[in-house]
Amino acid sequence: MNRVLEQAKSDILKEVVPHLVQLINDLTDTGKSIMYDETTRHMTTKALRQTDPAKIGESFAGLTLIVHGQNPGVPMNVILPTAMMLLCEGLNSMEEAGVVKVDKPFLAAATKSMYKVLMEELQATPDKLQGMVDKEKSAQPSPATPQPGILAQGAM
Amino acid sequence: MAWIVTGVAAIGTAVGTAATIAAVATVVAEVGVILTVVGAVTDDKDLMKIGGMMTLVGGGVGMIAGAAAGTAGVAGAAVGEAGAEAAIAADAAGGSFASSVGKGLATDAMGATVSESAAAATLADSSALGGAGLSAQTMNDMAPGLGTSPANSATPNIAASGAPAADSLTVRDATNVATPAGDGVATPASADLTPKGQTSNGLSSRTEILNKFGESGSSNDFFGGFSDFAKNNKDLLTMGKDLIGSGMKGAADQANADRKYELDKRYVDLKSFGNQVGFAPGILYGGAR
Numbered sequence: 456m457n458r459v460l461e462q463a464k465s466d467i468l469k470e471v472v473p474h475l476v477q478l479i480n481d482l483t484d485t486g487k488s489i490m491y492d493e494t495t496r497h498m499t500t501k502a503l504r505q506t507d508p509a510k511i512g513e514s515f516a517g518l519t520l521i522v523h524g525q526n527p528g529v530p531m532n533v534i535l536p537t538a539m540m541l542l543c544e545g546l547n548s549m550e551e552a553g554v555v556k557v558d559k560p561f562l563a564a565a566t567k568s569m570y571k572v573l574m575e576e577l578q579a580t581p582d583k584l585q586g587m588v589d590k591e592k593s594a595q596p597s598p599a600t601p602q603p604g605i606l607a608q609g610a611m
Numbered sequence: 612m613a614w615i616v617t618g619v620a621a622i623g624t625a626v627g628t629a630a631t632i633a634a635v636a637t638v639v640a641e642v643g644v645i646l647t648v649v650g651a652v653t654d655d656k657d658l659m660k661i662g663g664m665m666t667l668v669g670g671g672v673g674m675i676a677g678a679a680a681g682t683a684g685v686a687g688a689a690v691g692e693a694g695a696e697a698a699i700a701a702d703a704a705g706g707s708f709a710s711s712v713g714k715g716l717a718t719d720a721m722g723a724t725v726s727e728s729a730a731a732a733t734l735a736d737s738s739a740l741g742g743a744g745l746s747a748q749t750m751n752d753m754a755p756g757l758g759t760s761p762a763n764s765a766t767p768n769i770a771a772s773g774a775p776a777a778d779s780l781t782v783r784d785a786t787n788v789a790t791p792a793g794d795g796v797a798t799p800a801s802a803d804l805t806p807k808g809q810t811s812n813g814l815s816s817r818t819e820i821l822n823k824f825g826e827s828g829s830s831n832d833f834f835g836g837f838s839d840f841a842k843n844n845k846d847l848l849t850m851g852k853d854l855i856g857s858g859m860k861g862a863a864d865q866a867n868a869d870r871k872y873e874l875d876k877r878y879v880d881l882k883s884f885g886n887q888v889g890f891a892p893g894i895l896y897g898g899a900r
Contacts, residue, residue, distance in 0.1 A: 463652045535641045559653035566649045570642045571833045579638040581836030587632040
């Protein structure tokens with residue numbers, strides 16, 4: 456495997472709690488089975504024929520969303536690293552097929568594009584976040600003001 | 612692009628449950644950590660900065676959510692630590708030093724996040740069952756949504772796919788599934804494992820989805836939005852940074868105290884080295900005679 460891709464994969468897995476690594480690997484296998492299954496191979500071929508890293512990232516975001524749709528209970532701290540694993544696997548296949556040459560800027564661009572789409576679909580956009588924060592802030596009670604009257608009553 | 616359409620349809624109802632402030636904060640923080648790591652691998656300082664900023668944002672928002680919802684804030688703050696350190700490191704130094712510091716702390720933060728969300732981890736573990744034994748089922752569920760209906764496959768029709776295919780997952784053999792040991796948490800009800808099948812409704816808005824992606828800006832614009840968010844919510848980030856700063860100062864103080872103790876101990880040992888040799892004044896007196 457491409458050294459950059461391999462390092463990216465291993466570094467991402469290092470960030471994950473060990474007992475979740477197996478789950479990420481399982482989900483990655485699921486994603487790969489979707490990629491290479493007969494019924495979806497034409498989509499894979501179409502996706503892997505692209506050379507624009509942004510488009511490739513978008514395609515793998517879609518694949519990750521399919522995997523997430525099939526496993527809706529899986530938390531985000533598993534799904535999101537799985538997306539990176541799938542991207543690395545796909546890019547490796549593309550490189551082995553001679554479609555693209557994956558270097559560091561290519562990987563960075565594809566990663567950015569993929570997580571942009573994922574975050575948009577997961578409704579984790581700055582606008583949504585701002586709205587939620589505003590709502591949360593307005594819902595929190597204001598700091599308690601001293602009530603001297605109560606003290607005065609107690610003192611009597 | 613085709614995968615996006617089917618993917619969006621697949622995510623369907625799952626998104627509805629994820630759109631809480633804590634969940635969004637988790638997504639932002641997790642993506643931030645990943646972008647930081649990828650930035651370090653690819654020597655992309657911008658990506659590291661974006662990742663650092665997003666982890667801070669996720670951490671800060673996590674704290675707000677945590678004020679109302681318990682431990683999410685703790686997890687958010689822990690994640691924010693990685694972001695702060697990555698951002699500081701990316702600004703202050705370049706290259707490998709920045710990478711190593713950012714990555715090192717990101718490890719801790721990620722660990723904290725996952726360990727804080729034990730319930731989520733439980734769900735994740737249980738979903739591993741789905742992930743492990745899913746390949747065949749996935750294709751059966753997916754095919755209607757993909758619009759591919761090979762005649763020789765056991766693909767359910769679209770009308771049938773509207774109902775979740777619970778049986779195939781709930782009755783599968785779980786013995787060959789790698790379940791994390793030692794978490795000691797009961798397996799959630801099988802209802803949580805039920806996959807949500809893709810519905811024809813989910814695919815009806817293909818054009819809308821495609822148009823949306825066609826209109827979407829570049830990824831730089833998107834991630835730049837988090838910088839704007841950070842600028843507009845300085846109080847939030849200040850709060851997070853203060854907490855992170857206190858934590859880091861505490862850790863540094865502890866390290867300094869340990870080091871000082873070791874040095875003092877060594878100094879005392881060296882200074883009193885002579886005293887460890889047996890002192891026998893009698894001999895001296897004897898020699899003096």
